[in-house]
Amino acid sequence: MSICNGAAGFRGRNPKGIFIHNDAGSQNADAAFYRNWLPTHPLENGFAHAYVASDGILYAEDDAYCAWHCGQTDGNTNYYSIEICQSMGDLEVFKQNEENALKLAAQKCRQYGIEPNTSTIRLHKEVYGTSCPHRSVEIHGGDAATKRHFIERIKYYMGDGRNQIINATIRENSGADFMRLKFEAVDSEDGIYRIRDKANGYLLTAAANKADANVDFRGFDCGEYQEWKLINKIYKNARYTMLECVATPGLYLSVESNGNGGKNNLKLYTDLHNMKQKFYIREESDGRTLIIHAFSGKCVSAK
Numbered sequence: 001m002s003i004c005n006g007a008a009g010f011r012g013r014n015p016k017g018i019f020i021h022n023d024a025g026s027q028n029a030d031a032a033f034y035r036n037w038l039p040t041h042p043l044e045n046g047f048a049h050a051y052v053a054s055d056g057i058l059y060a061e062d063d064a065y066c067a068w069h070c071g072q073t074d075g076n077t078n079y080y081s082i083e084i085c086q087s088m089g090d091l092e093v094f095k096q097n098e099e100n101a102l103k104l105a106a107q108k109c110r111q112y113g114i115e116p117n118t119s120t121i122r123l124h125k126e127v128y129g130t131s132c133p134h135r136s137v138e139i140h141g142g143d144a145a146t147k148r149h150f151i152e153r154i155k156y157y158m159g160d161g162r163n164q165i166i167n168a169t170i171r172e173n174s175g176a177d178f179m180r181l182k183f184e185a186v187d188s189e190d191g192i193y194r195i196r197d198k199a200n201g202y203l204l205t206a207a208a209n210k211a212d213a214n215v216d217f218r219g220f221d222c223g224e225y226q227e228w229k230l231i232n233k234i235y236k237n238a239r240y241t242m243l244e245c246v247a248t249p250g251l252y253l254s255v256e257s258n259g260n261g262g263k264n265n266l267k268l269y270t271d272l273h274n275m276k277q278k279f280y281i282r283e284e285s286d287g288r289t290l291i292i293h294a295f296s297g298k299c300v301s302a303k
């Protein structure tokens with residue numbers, strides 16, 4: 001059960017839009033603070049579904065229930081509500097919270113089929129005598145500009161309707177941007193990296209935690225499914241690297257059918273002790289990296 005316990009009633013249908021708030025709270029009013037504060041104060045004074053702060057997101061109410069967040073019946077009943085926290089605190093912290101709130105809004109828009117526009121993405125002050133969202137309005141230069149910014153960023157995080165998934169394949173080295181990869185260290189001591197293609201800025205991603213799952217490139221955050229541990233091996237005079245996905249221990253990047261028979265897809269597989277999982281990692285003069293399949297000599301590509 002949520003911490004607000006369905007206090008404002010069951011909606012019984014999907015939200016039709018999202019209200020975005022600024023909490024007018026201090027630097028200390030983070031998610032942990034609201035987790036303690038909400039159950040010890042009358043909810044009639046107001047609460048939102050989600051509180052986005054520097055320490056994470058507090059989901060105070062389940063999506064299927066209403067929230068008393070904007071002092072107007074239609075808004076309270078029919079909209080999802082997000083508080084951007086610490087709005088009286090440090091500017092950089094607030095801006096990061098705002099960005100994370102817009103990511104959450106994008107996730108909810110995708111989930112509920114909400115198209116972000118001026119009637120679905122709402123500011124508290126549109127329906128009530130308040131300056132909320134005060135800090136966002138101050139930063140973005142007024143109400144209309146703030147709405148525009150919110151809608152733009154939500155669309156960006158939704159991929160603007162595009163499906164932000166691209167196949168991961170092996171291809172002949174053509175020097176193209178879709179095979180020039182950037183290794184971003186998550187933990188360089190342990191050899192763990194995120195691997196981003198230059199053409200799209202998408203991350204190499206394991207689609208599921210099971211053998212034979214697809215591997216692709218994605219333009220949205222999938223956590224440890226986008227973290228790869230480089231395991232360097234030496235066999236006689238040959239050196240090669242295996243890539244184990246952090247979210248799927250024991251499963252390694254593999255080339256389907258070793259690239260034979262017209263196959264060029266990348267998959268996850270248990271350690272096969274064969275060439276399908278052996279790669280050379282080669283740094284190029286522009287600081288980008290090629291992942292070269294040892295057997296075929298082809299490069300991992302986002303295409």
Ligand SMILES: [Zn+2]
Nearest residue numbers: 021022124132
């Ligand atoms: Zn508000």
